[in-house]
Amino acid sequence: MISKIIEHLLHYISLSSDEITAISESIPIQSFSKGSILLKEGEVSKHAYFNIKGCVRLYYLIDGEEKTTFFYTENQFITSIKSFTNRVPAHHFLECVEDCTLGVLSYEAEIYLLKKFPKFEYLSRILLEEELGHYQDMLSTYITTKPEDRYKKLLKLNPQLLQRIPQYQLATFLGVTPESLSRIRKRIIQ
Amino acid sequence: MISKIIEHLLHYISLSSDEITAISESIPIQSFSKGSILLKEGEVSKHAYFNIKGCVRLYYLIDGEEKTTFFYTENQFITSIKSFTNRVPAHHFLECVEDCTLGVLSYEAEIYLLKKFPKFEYLSRILLEEELGHYQDMLSTYITTKPEDRYKKLLKLNPQLLQRIPQYQLATFLGVTPESLSRIRKRIIQ
Numbered sequence: 001m002i003s004k005i006i007e008h009l010l011h012y013i014s015l016s017s018d019e020i021t022a023i024s025e026s027i028p029i030q031s032f033s034k035g036s037i038l039l040k041e042g043e044v045s046k047h048a049y050f051n052i053k054g055c056v057r058l059y060y061l062i063d064g065e066e067k068t069t070f071f072y073t074e075n076q077f078i079t080s081i082k083s084f085t086n087r088v089p090a091h092h093f094l095e096c097v098e099d100c101t102l103g104v105l106s107y108e109a110e111i112y113l114l115k116k117f118p119k120f121e122y123l124s125r126i127l128l129e130e131e132l133g134h135y136q137d138m139l140s141t142y143i144t145t146k147p148e149d150r151y152k153k154l155l156k157l158n159p160q161l162l163q164r165i166p167q168y169q170l171a172t173f174l175g176v177t178p179e180s181l182s183r184i185r186k187r188i189i190q
Numbered sequence: 191m192i193s194k195i196i197e198h199l200l201h202y203i204s205l206s207s208d209e210i211t212a213i214s215e216s217i218p219i220q221s222f223s224k225g226s227i228l229l230k231e232g233e234v235s236k237h238a239y240f241n242i243k244g245c246v247r248l249y250y251l252i253d254g255e256e257k258t259t260f261f262y263t264e265n266q267f268i269t270s271i272k273s274f275t276n277r278v279p280a281h282h283f284l285e286c287v288e289d290c291t292l293g294v295l296s297y298e299a300e301i302y303l304l305k306k307f308p309k310f311e312y313l314s315r316i317l318l319e320e321e322l323g324h325y326q327d328m329l330s331t332y333i334t335t336k337p338e339d340r341y342k343k344l345l346k347l348n349p350q351l352l353q354r355i356p357q358y359q360l361a362t363f364l365g366v367t368p369e370s371l372s373r374i375r376k377r378i379i380q
Contacts (some may be wrong), residue, residue, distance in 0.1 A: 060334050069333040082323035092330070121311035128318035133272035135325035140282070142332045143259040143365055144250050175333055 004052045005103045008075055013123050022116065026109040031101055038078075038094040038102075045083035045090050047104050051076050054100030055164050059172075060092050067172040071097070071161060077127065078102070097165055147176040148184045155188070194242045195293045198265055203313050212306060216299040221291055228268075228284035235273035235280050237294050241266050244290030245354050249362075250282050257362040261287070261351060267317065268292070287355055337366040338374045345378070 005027060006020055015023070029052065032038070039045050041061060049056070051072050058070040058080075069092070072078045083090035084107060114120050141150060151174055154162060162170065171181040195217060196210055205213070219242065222228070229235050231251060239246070241262050248260040248270075259282070262268045273280035274297060304310050331340065341364055344352060352360065361371040 060330060062334055067334045069330045081319055081326055085319045085323070118308060118311075121308075121315055125311055125314045125318060128315060128322055129271055129275045132318055132322050132325060133275070135322060135329060136271055139325060139329050139332065140250060140259045142329065143363065144252055144257045173333065 004075075005050050008050070009123065012126050013119070019117055019119070022113060026113055027103040027105045029101060030104050031099070032096045034096055034099050036096040036100070038096065039080055039083075039090055039092070041091055041093055042089050043083075044087050045080040047106055048084055048110065049078040049105070050103035051078060052101040052103060054102070055097040055161075056100060056102075057095055057097050057165070057169060058092050059095065059169075065172075066169070068169045069173065071165060071169075071173065073158075073161060073164075077131065079131075097169070142175070147174045147180065148187070150174050151181070151184050152188065194265075195240050198240070199313065202316050203309070209307055209309070212303060216303055217293040217295045219291060220294050221289070222286045224286055224289050226286040226290070228286065229270055229273075229280055229282070231281055231283055232279050233273075234277050235270040237296055238274055238300065239268040239295070240293035241268060242291040242293060244292070245287040245351075246290060246292075247285055247287050247355070247359060248282050249285065249359075255362075256359070258359045259363065261355060261359075261363065263348075263351060263354075267321065269321075287359070332365070337364045337370065338377070340364050341371070341374050342378065 006015065006023065009015065009023070027050065032054075038047070038049065038056065051074055053074060056072045056078050057068050058072070058078075059066045059068040061067075078094065080090045080092065080094065082088065087107075114124070141153065145153070154174075167181060168178050171178040174181065176184070196205065196213060199205065199213070217240065222244075228237070228239065228246065239262075241264055243264060246262045246268055247258050248262070248268075249256045249258040251257075268284065270280045270282065270284065272278065277297075304314070331343065335343070344364075357371060358368050361368040364371060366374070
C-alpha cells in the first residue's frame with residue numbers, strides 16, 4: 001500500500017532505497033471509516049495525510065451550519081497547513097466522507113525526515129509550489145465565476161466527485177443553498 | 191533599499207554575509223510607475239517580486255471585464271506561481287496600482303540561489319508554507335462569507351488598503367458590482 005505514496009513522489013524526485021524505507025516507516029497507512037473526524041476545530045493539527053483511497057472534506061462550523069470548502073480525493077495531500085506548521089489551533093474540521101485509506105505523517109516524522117534527508121526540503125518546496133498554484137487557481141475561480149459556472153467546471157473536470165458527495169455539502173462548497181443547487185442542476189439537465 | 195528584503199528574510203532564517211551579498215546581487219531593486227504592467231495574460235512569468243513600496247494588483251480579463259483577485263502591498267512576495275515555476279503562460283495580469291519599488295527575482299536567479307545555497311530550499315519551504323496558509327484562509331473566507339462580511343473584515347484588518355485602490359477594483363475583488371459595493375458602504379456608515 002505504501003507504494004502508492006512512493007509512486008506519487010517518484011513523479012517529482014528520484015529516491016534511494018534508504019529514502020524509500022524511511023518514508024515507508026515514517027508514513028504508516030491507516031484505515032478510517034466514513035464519518036471519522038481527523039481534525040476538530042480548536043485542535044492543533046498533528047498530522048498531514050496522503051489520500052490513497054476515499055474522500056475527505058474540510059468544513060467550517062459557522063453559526064451552527066457546516067460550510068464545506070474542500071474535498072480531497074485520491075493522490076492528494078491533506079494538510080491544515082497553518083495549524084500543522086505553526087502549532088496553532090485549527091478553525092475547521094476534517095471528516096472522512098467515505099471509508100478512507102490514508103498515509104499518516106506526524107509533525108515529528110516530518111521534522112525527522114527533513115533533518116535526515118535534506119533532499120526532502122527540495123521535495124517539500126516542489127509539492128508546496130504545486131499546491132499553492134492550485135490554491136491561486138481556486139481562489140481566482142471563486143472570485144471570477146458564478147456558482148453555476150463552478151458547477152459546470154466541476155462536472156467537466158471531476159464528474160466522479162459529484163457522485164461521491166452529498167448534495168448539501170456540494171452546495172456550500174459552490175457557495176449556494178441546496179435549493180439553488182437543485183435549480184442549477186435542473187437548468188443544466190434541460 | 192535591499193535591506194528591506196534582508197530584514198524580512200531575517201524573520202525566518204539567519205543569513206551569513208555571503209548569503210546577504212548573494213541575495214542583494216540576485217534581487218535588484220527597480221522602480222515602476224503607476225499603471226506599469228508586470229505580467230500580461232499569455233506571457234510566461236519571468237520574475238517573482240518582493241514588494242518594498244506600493245501596491246500591485248492581480249486581475250483577469252473576462253469577457254472584456256477586469257476582475258481583480260488580489261492586492262499585494264508592502265512586504266509581500268508577488269508570484270504567479272504556476273507560470274513562474276512550470277514555465278507556462280499566465281492567465282492573468284499584474285499591474286502597479288501605485289508607483290512601486292520592487293525587488294525583482296528572475297527565474298534564473300532563483301535557480302542560482304537555490305543551487306548555491308541549499309539552505310534557501312528551507313527558506314523557500316517556510317515562505318511557501320506561510321503563503322499557502324494565507325491562501326487556504328482566503329479561499330475559506332470566500333466560500334464561507336458574504337461580500338459585506340468580507341468588506342467589514344478588510345475594513346478591520348487592512349483599512350489603509352481601502353484608501354489606496356479604486357472602488358471598481360475593490361468591487362470585483364469582493365465579488366460584487368460597484369453599485370452593490372456603494373450600497374454596502376452606505377449601510378455600514380449608517
